Amino acid sequence: MPRINRQYRPQVFGLLQSAITSAIAALIANPKGMALGPLMLSWSTTWLLTWLSMIPVVLLAAPYVRRLTDLIVQRED
Structure with a gap:
């Protein structure tokens, strides 16, 4: 299986x-008590929409979150 470059x-x-x-989050947001079939359809649709929305947020926020974390967490000096 080919692997993605480390970079x-x-x-x-x-x-x-x-x-x-x-x-x-999509599973939690779906109504409770739904039958398995409708639940899976509702969950998969909600999940896909949520994931597509979150990809750019996570990828764009990651460098800032890392910097903020570095400011908050003590170094290993």
Whole structure:
């Protein structure tokens, strides 16, 4: 299986993180008590829309979040 070049690691991380986070958020946002079939259709549609919306947010925010984290977290000096 071909692998993605190491230089794209932050972007791959952002894609995977946004996929997982939006999947959980979409599941929570769906109405409770739905039958499995309608729930899966509703969840997958909500998840895809949420994920497509979050990809640019996560990828654009990541460098700023890293810098802010560096300001907050103590160095290992």
